[in-house]
Amino acid sequence: MKVFETFRDAFRAPDLRVKILFTLAMLLVFRFLAHVPLPGVDQTQLASILQNNQLLSLLDLFSGGGLSRFSVVALGVNPYINASI
Numbered sequence: 001m002k003v004f005e006t007f008r009d010a011f012r013a014p015d016l017r018v019k020i021l022f023t024l025a026m027l028l029v030f031r032f033l034a035h036v037p038l039p040g041v042d043q044t045q046l047a048s049i050l051q052n053n054q055l056l057s058l059l060d061l062f063s064g065g066g067l068s069r070f071s072v073v074a075l076g077v078n079p080y081i082n083a084s085i
Contacts, residue, residue: 034064034073036071
């Protein structure tokens with residue numbers, strides 16, 4: 001099981017351990033914020049808009065459902081990836 005040995009060795013290096021834990025913490029925060037809807041948004045009206053528009057449904061698919069919940073991080077990392085291309 002070379003994968004587990006590599007993972008164990010990565011946690012032995014203090015600087016790499018900090019980077020891995022920071023990345024995992026940021027992913028956890030991001031996933032939490034993806035489930036927090038913005039206040040003042042009518043969810044039923046938003047759902048009807050998303051069902052009628054195929055482009056918005058596709059964006060919702062790429063955002064992992066964050067757009068249908070209209071969360072704080074609704075678009076995810078898509079704008080960053082598109083800007084870097």
